[in-house]
Amino acid sequence: MNRKEALNSVKANVEDKNLVKHMLATEAIMRALAKRLGEDGEEWGLTGLLHDIDVELTAGDMSSHSKLGADLVKELGASETMAHAILSHNEAHGIPRETKLDKALFCVDPLTGLITAAALVRPDKKLAGLEAKSIIKKFKQKSFAAGVSREQISLCSEIELELGEFIELGLRAMQGIADDLGL
Numbered sequence: 001m002n003r004k005e006a007l008n009s010v011k012a013n014v015e016d017k018n019l020v021k022h023m024l025a026t027e028a029i030m031r032a033l034a035k036r037l038g039e040d041g042e043e044w045g046l047t048g049l050l051h052d053i054d055v056e057l058t059a060g061d062m063s064s065h066s067k068l069g070a071d072l073v074k075e076l077g078a079s080e081t082m083a084h085a086i087l088s089h090n091e092a093h094g095i096p097r098e099t100k101l102d103k104a105l106f107c108v109d110p111l112t113g114l115i116t117a118a119a120l121v122r123p124d125k126k127l128a129g130l131e132a133k134s135i136i137k138k139f140k141q142k143s144f145a146a147g148v149s150r151e152q153i154s155l156c157s158e159i160e161l162e163l164g165e166f167i168e169l170g171l172r173a174m175q176g177i178a179d180d181l182g183l
């Protein structure tokens with residue numbers, strides 16, 4: 001499976017533009033993270049791109065979300081490693097996160113929401129002028145984007161990244177695809 005095929009499958013299964021943007025943002029951060037950690041950028045990026053492919057198909061049913069996704073991506077030709085990361089990113093299944101890829105996807109997932117929310121409260125609603133330190137401040141304000149799990153983002157410690165570096169890396173990665181994100 002190449003990136004074009006992966007993106008086509010995402011678009012075929014997901015109508016919500018914001019959800020597609022969330023997956024693009026996750027992909028960008030996963031690629032940057034793989035580079036930082038000396039991992040396979042294509043594998044990590046495509047895992048990020050595909051991770052919520054079943055959200056609309058499962059219509060919010062958390063007991064099937066990510067199970068269907070893992071099966072779907074395997075049909076598309078994804079590796080077992082990729083499918084496991086997708087499967088275990090939904091905590092509802094109680095499947096332990098074992099590999100670095102599992103752990104990375106889990107902490108990156110909510111980071112895209114925090115960064116997007118931080119961009120949207122700016123007067124220009126753009127990522128360009130946003131600074132990591134401002135996101136870190138908002139990370140500490142529990143009332144800001146309250147649905148974003150700080151605990152989950154903090155699990156970047158499991159892939160040996162300090163929170164500040166993780167947020168900075170995420171911001172730079174999303175800035176790199178700002179046009180695609182409309183931010």
Ligand SMILES: [Fe+2]
Pocket residue numbers: 022026051052109
């Ligand atoms: Fe997600």
